[in-house]
Amino acid sequence: MAFAFRNQPLKTLYLTFSVLLLLCVRLPFWLIIYALPSNRPRKSWSFSRTMFTRVVQEAVRMIYDVGSFPIPPIPSEIAAKSKAKYIVSVPCLPGSLNVGGILALTQKNGVQTTEVCGYWSGSDGKAVKNVPQRAQEGEKVLYYFHGGGYIMGSADPNLDDAPIAPMLLENTNGLISYVFSLEYRLCAAPPFLPANPFPASLLDAVAGYRYLLEDVGFSPENIVISGISSGGHLAVALALYLLQAQLARLPLPKALLLFSPALDWAGTHDHGDSCAMFRNRNVDVLGPVAESGYTGRALLGSLPADELGRNPYFSPASLKLPHTPGLYKGFPSTCIIGGDAEQILDPMCTFHDLLVTDNGPVGMELLIYPDGNHCFTSSPLFEPQRSQAFADAASWLLHVFQLQLKPFEQKACNVLPRYFDCKS
Numbered sequence: 001m002a003f004a005f006r007n008q009p010l011k012t013l014y015l016t017f018s019v020l021l022l023l024c025v026r027l028p029f030w031l032i033i034y035a036l037p038s039n040r041p042r043k044s045w046s047f048s049r050t051m052f053t054r055v056v057q058e059a060v061r062m063i064y065d066v067g068s069f070p071i072p073p074i075p076s077e078i079a080a081k082s083k084a085k086y087i088v089s090v091p092c093l094p095g096s097l098n099v100g101g102i103l104a105l106t107q108k109n110g111v112q113t114t115e116v117c118g119y120w121s122g123s124d125g126k127a128v129k130n131v132p133q134r135a136q137e138g139e140k141v142l143y144y145f146h147g148g149g150y151i152m153g154s155a156d157p158n159l160d161d162a163p164i165a166p167m168l169l170e171n172t173n174g175l176i177s178y179v180f181s182l183e184y185r186l187c188a189a190p191p192f193l194p195a196n197p198f199p200a201s202l203l204d205a206v207a208g209y210r211y212l213l214e215d216v217g218f219s220p221e222n223i224v225i226s227g228i229s230s231g232g233h234l235a236v237a238l239a240l241y242l243l244q245a246q247l248a249r250l251p252l253p254k255a256l257l258l259f260s261p262a263l264d265w266a267g268t269h270d271h272g273d274s275c276a277m278f279r280n281r282n283v284d285v286l287g288p289v290a291e292s293g294y295t296g297r298a299l300l301g302s303l304p305a306d307e308l309g310r311n312p313y314f315s316p317a318s319l320k321l322p323h324t325p326g327l328y329k330g331f332p333s334t335c336i337i338g339g340d341a342e343q344i345l346d347p348m349c350t351f352h353d354l355l356v357t358d359n360g361p362v363g364m365e366l367l368i369y370p371d372g373n374h375c376f377t378s379s380p381l382f383e384p385q386r387s388q389a390f391a392d393a394a395s396w397l398l399h400v401f402q403l404q405l406k407p408f409e410q411k412a413c414n415v416l417p418r419y420f421d422c423k424s
Contacts, residue, residue, distance in 0.1 A: 002292035003067040003191055011066050018062050022055075030054055041283045042341070044371050049381045053373065056285045064288035069152045072186040075116035075204070086120045086127035086157075090182070091215075093207040099245050101313070102199050109197045109301040114185070116204045118211070121157045121179040123169050132178060132216060139177040140222040140401070142168070143212060143253070146181065147229030147375065149262070149295045150201060151188065155181035164228055164259055164377055167387070171394030175401065176224070182208040184234065189298035197301025198314065205238045210250060223253040224397065225332075229375055230295070232261025236316050236351075243330055255333040255363075255400045257393055260375045263317035264347035265296045266309030276345040284343040284373040317347035317354065328355050333363030335396045337389050339372020339382075363400065367392055 005014035030051060033039045040050045063069065079089040092113040098106060105111075120128045135141070144165060146153045157165070157179075165179045184204035185196040209225075212218045227235035235256055242252050267290060270277035281287055289295065296308050309320035312327060321327075334355055338348045345368070352366040369376070369385040376382040377389050 002064050002288070002294055005065050006067040006191065011068075015062065015066060015068075018058075018065075022058055026054075026058065042371055045283075046381070052379065052381050053283065053285065057287070060285050061288050064292050064294070067192065072152065072188075073154055073183060075183040075185060076114050078183060079117035084127070085129060085131060088118055088120065088131055090116045090118050090204075090208050090211045092116075093203050093210065097206060097210060097245075097247060097250060098203065099247070100241075101244070101311075102202060102241055105199050105303070105313070106203065108303060109199070111197065111200045111203065111301075113203050113207070116185065116207060117183045118208055119155055119157055119181045119183070121165055121181065123172075123174055123177055126166075127157055128178070135216050135218040135222070136177075138222065139218065140175060140224065141212060141216075141218050142176050142179045142257075143209065143223055143225045144179055144181045145184065145205065145225075145227035145231030145234045147227070147231045147260075148186070149289055150230050151186055151295060151298060153186070153230075155183040157181060164226075164390075167377075167390045168257075168393055171391050172397060173394075175394075175397060180208070180212060184208075187295075187298040187301075189294060189301075194298075194301065197303075198299040199237075201234055202237050202241060202313070205234055206241060206250070209238060209242070209253075213250065220251040221254045224255045224257055224400075225253050226257040226259070227261065228259040228378070230262050232258040233263060233265070233316070236261065236263065237313050239332055239334075240312060240316065240328075243328075252330070252332050255397070256331075256335070257397065258334065258336045259377050259389075260338050260342060260344070261336060261348060261351075262344055263351045264315045264319075264344065265299060266315045266318050266320065267293075267296075268309050268315065268319040269317075269346035269350065277343045280341050280343045280345070280373070283341040286343045286374055290343065315347075317351035319350070326358055328358040331355055331359055333400050335365040335367065335393060337367050337369075337377065337393060339369050339374070339376045339385065341371055341373040341376075343374065365396055367396075 005011050034047055034050045037043045079087050092115045120131050122128045146155050169176050184201045187197055188195040212223060225235045235258060239256055242250050269275055277290060299314060300308055308314045309318045312321055336348050336352055338345055355364045369389055372382055372385045377386050
């Protein structure tokens with residue numbers, strides 16, 4: 001049961017016992033048994049990768065047992081209180097840009113638009129000293145959403161625990177001039193104080209996109225939307241909204257670059273022993289997240305439970321989506337990067353199939369790396385797969401922007417299969 005030990009004194013007792021158990025029993029035991037590769041969850045894993053994964057698994061389990069999530073930042077207050085030049089305010093979304101199905105969800109959940117903030121980084125991945133006032137002709141920007149299951153995490157490049165931008169940009173040879181990371185609103189649900197149900201985060205994402213287009217002056221064909229984990233889901237939701245709304249002020253971006261995106265909050269793929277959620281349970285860290293269903297409830301707010309699996313804004317890869325031919329027709333070029341040890345691998349494969357069905361294979365890439373678990377691109381312990389993923393992502397971007405004349409190909413590497421059977 002999620003959050004079973006959230007109240008005192010059980011919380012303190014549980015954490016004390018769990019930490020002591022980890023330090024005095026589990027760690028010594030793991031140090032011994034994982035010294036032999038044959039005892040590791042995957043024989044191909046290094047000792048350090050195995051230990052790291054085991055510790056993270058325990059940490060995630062403890063977090064979801066006690067509900068000790070970091071206090072979420074309030075985006076509207078950050079820019080006002082900070083003197084840092086790389087932080088900027090993002091005006092709230094004009095009502096004329098909140099239309100269609102999202103407007104209906106906004107009204108049902110009583111969500112208000114609000115001012116948020118964002119962080120500017122340069123091509124070296126470091127915070128800029130001077131925020132761009134107007135984009136120069138040809139300048140390109142990576143519009144990035146952090147992960148954290150919509151309940152934790154920060155967009156601050158100095159705090160982000162999954163800093164993909166520096167390594168990605170390192171491989172693009174100056175193609176991307178800036179990274180703009182949005183501090184979108186995080187959500188919460190009972191047993192905690194409910195806050196910011198969907199589409200709060202999407203409204204913030206649309207506001208940030210409008211800011212890049214109209215306030216800074218980037219051309220849509222020079223914008224790449226990217227995100228990791230739940231941030232990847234938000235990137236897809238934003239692109240879907242832009243596609244369906246067809247607003248002249250908000251044209252579609254050039255491309256989407258998704259790292260370990262969470263695309264099925266309803267868990268419609270998670271059935272049977274052959275599903276990735278089950279078969280990768282010992283090598284990934286998302287078990288407690290999926291079992292709790294907390295993010296799904298927090299996103300839903302006052303909406304009925306079946307909305308989570310039947311609405312593409314919540315679960316764009318759901319197996320329960322009503323059959324809608326051409327739902328993703330016209331979607332931007334999209335590259336999905338994941339690992340074959342991920343528990344949410346199946347939805348990535350399904351979403352890629354949907355994109356190819358509606359748009360054809362050109363520009364739609366699914367790059368799955370052996371032995372990588374959730375967000376493996378954020379940890380240096382997952383080499384050489386991590387570096388290979390960034391090199392391939394950069395190569396794909398160069399191809400999308402037609403700076404490479406030859407067709408996109410993954411670079412030859414013995415850790416990377418050219419074709420991956422999602423059902424194997």
